[in-house]
Amino acid sequence: MSNEAQQLLDYVNDVADALDRHIDFVADSLKDAAIRVNDAWGHLSGRPAPLPPPPPPPPRLPFFGPSTSLQHLQRWVSRHRAITAALVAFFGTSALLLYRQKRAYVKKRRAKKASNGARSEVVIVAGPAESPMVKGLAADLERRGFVVYVVVGSPQDELKVQENGRLDIRPLYMDITEPASAEDAMERFSRLLLNPHHAIVGATPHKLNLAGLVIAPDLDYPIGPAVTIEPAEWADAMNIKVLGTIYTAQAFLQVLTDFRARVIMLTPNVTSSMKSPFHSVESAVIGALEGFTYSLASELATLGIHVCHLKLGNFDLSSIGGRQHVQRIPGTAVRTWPTSAQATYGRNFISHSSDASRGSPPRELYNAVFDALVQKGPRQVWRVGRGSMAYEFVGNWVPAGLVQWMLGIRKMGNHTNNDRGAETASSEDEAHSGQWEKVEGTA
Numbered sequence: 001m002s003n004e005a006q007q008l009l010d011y012v013n014d015v016a017d018a019l020d021r022h023i024d025f026v027a028d029s030l031k032d033a034a035i036r037v038n039d040a041w042g043h044l045s046g047r048p049a050p051l052p053p054p055p056p057p058p059p060r061l062p063f064f065g066p067s068t069s070l071q072h073l074q075r076w077v078s079r080h081r082a083i084t085a086a087l088v089a090f091f092g093t094s095a096l097l098l099y100r101q102k103r104a105y106v107k108k109r110r111a112k113k114a115s116n117g118a119r120s121e122v123v124i125v126a127g128p129a130e131s132p133m134v135k136g137l138a139a140d141l142e143r144r145g146f147v148v149y150v151v152v153g154s155p156q157d158e159l160k161v162q163e164n165g166r167l168d169i170r171p172l173y174m175d176i177t178e179p180a181s182a183e184d185a186m187e188r189f190s191r192l193l194l195n196p197h198h199a200i201v202g203a204t205p206h207k208l209n210l211a212g213l214v215i216a217p218d219l220d221y222p223i224g225p226a227v228t229i230e231p232a233e234w235a236d237a238m239n240i241k242v243l244g245t246i247y248t249a250q251a252f253l254q255v256l257t258d259f260r261a262r263v264i265m266l267t268p269n270v271t272s273s274m275k276s277p278f279h280s281v282e283s284a285v286i287g288a289l290e291g292f293t294y295s296l297a298s299e300l301a302t303l304g305i306h307v308c309h310l311k312l313g314n315f316d317l318s319s320i321g322g323r324q325h326v327q328r329i330p331g332t333a334v335r336t337w338p339t340s341a342q343a344t345y346g347r348n349f350i351s352h353s354s355d356a357s358r359g360s361p362p363r364e365l366y367n368a369v370f371d372a373l374v375q376k377g378p379r380q381v382w383r384v385g386r387g388s389m390a391y392e393f394v395g396n397w398v399p400a401g402l403v404q405w406m407l408g409i410r411k412m413g414n415h416t417n418n419d420r421g422a423e424t425a426s427s428e429d430e431a432h433s434g435q436w437e438k439v440e441g442t443a
Contacts (some may be wrong), residue, residue, distance in 0.1 A: 072305065078380035109370045111145035114206035118199035119168060120380050122147045122208050123373065126248045126289030127178045127216035129171075132317040133266075133365075134216050135164075140366040142168050147208065149189075151248060153177075177249040183251075190255050212262035213252050217245050219268055221282040225344075229281060242288045248295065262306045264372050264425045265293045269311035269388045273395035274403060297380055306380075308372040311392070313385025360386040 077084050114120040123146045127134040131432065138161075140149045149172040152158045174185040195313040196205035220242055222233045249263065271279045272286035290309070297307035368384040383389045394403060 008057045019069035029099045039090065051258075052335060053084070053418060069225065073218075107376075109139075109144055109367065110210070111374075113145060114197060114199075116198070116204040116206055118203070118206055119145055119147050120206055121145065122149065122193065123211050124149045124172065124213045124252065125149060125216065126151040126245075126252075128218050129160045129334045131218065132214065132320040133315075135319060136320045136362050137216065137366065137369060138169050139164070139166070139364075141214075141370070142166050144370060146211065173250075174251065176244060176251060182247075185252055190258070193255075194204070210255060210261040212264055213249070214244055214264045214266070214369060214373075216247060216266045217241050217285075221279065221285065223278050223281075223322060224337065225278060234281065238288075239287055242292075245289060246292055249292075256305065257300075257303060258345055260305055261304075262308065262373060263296065263300070263307050265289065266310045266312055267293075268314055269385075270391045273392040275395060277404075307379055308366075308378050308382060309380060310368060310372065310384050311383045311388050312365070313383070313388030313391070315365055315385050316359040316364055317362055317430065320362070339434055341410060358386075360384075 016403055059329045062294045081356060091377065092300055111119070111121040114435050121143050125138050125141070125148060127150075129150060129152055134150065136149055146168070148166075148169045150161045152161060152171045152173055153175055158171040158173055161169065172185070172189065175181040196207055199207055203239065221237065221241075222229055255261070267286050267289050268282070269286075272283050293307060297309070298309055365384055368382055372378050383392065
């Protein structure tokens with residue numbers, strides 16, 4: 001290339017560079033002028049000048065390395081906030097309930113005493129004297145400092161109570177079938193409470209206070225299809241378990257009103273909540289007692305008297321002394337039915353009547369009864385024992401067909417299936433022929 005051409009090329013490059021520098025200078029000048037005009041306009045209009053953008057945040061350093069379980073957990077939580085909140089609420093509530101339950105379980109429970117240190121609180125327990133639940137309740141309340149009176153209706157029951165050997169567990173004889181006799185017994189008992197007592201000779205006299213009436217009806221019910229239950233069994237169940245309970249509560253109402261004492265009603269809750277087949281007697285009795293309890297609670301609430309209904313789950317009462325509850329096994333019960341009933345209901349009855357699971361310790365029941373007697377403003381309904389709340393929820397909210405399936409109940413045909421059901425019941429009955437009864441400690 002010649003010198004003239006090279007000089008021309010250098011000149012063109014110099015002109016281009018000068019032009020670029022001039023354009024950059026003009027652009028910077030315009031930008032500065034625009035900023036000054038904007039600041040001046042903001043100052044005149046009273047608006048503050050916009051703040052400069054914040055600097056970018058510094059990069060987050062990992063805690064334990066480039067990829068850890070904690071980082072994965074943090075990312076999962078940030079992506080599933082609703083599920084995380086639900087899990088935190090569930091586990092937090094469960095932990096709180098467990099803490100409160102444990103704290104209530106270990107809390108010391110003692111009855112109040114008179115100023116001279118003597119026992120002054122009285123509790124009446126109404127129920128079968130030979131019942132393990134009545135025995136356990138009476139013994140526990142006596143250990144906690146109460147004077148316990150067990151309602152009896154015969155000299156034999158009176159001897160059973162006296163056999164306990166406890167000075168402060170005493171029989172209270174009352175024949176509820178004779179209104180005049182029951183009224184006389186209540187007058188004597190009322191005078192006993194009002195008269196001054198001396199713990200020892202020369203001690204300061206004190207009076208007794210009635211804390212409450214605990215009603216524990218008999219928990220032994222006939223089971224089987226409704227067609228196999230004799231009218232005499234229905235009459236006994238209604239007279240003893242329903243009318244007897246109502247008459248007992250009615251006899252004590254005046255004394256309870258005078259002392260503002262409480263009424264504690266205990267009823268089983270598992271079978272009645274599930275509306276189980278082959279338990280028509282128990283369902284009818286519990287339904288009647290619940291209706292009476294709620295109506296009585298509404299009446300006594302106007303007088304400031306609390307009525308507490310304890311719905312019981314399963315309890316293990318095998319450790320309580322005395323005769324335990326004896327019940328026939330399902331196979332043996334089926335043998336006593338008519339042939340037509342065996343063919344119709346035998347298979348479902350045997351599949352439904354399985355061994356009961358181990359229940360809660362009786363201390364849970366004793367603590368609930370004590371709290372219902374002494375708490376300020378106790379709730380009206382208590383669910384105590386294993387399965388009480390769960391079975392009630394299932395019975396109220398789960399479809400009936402699913403509940404029947406859970407109980408092992410299947411639909412049976414009219415002829416062929418019934419014949420097979422009879423053969424199955426007969427064969428299973430023969431398998432159990434060597435056993436006639438079993439001892440259960442659950443209630």
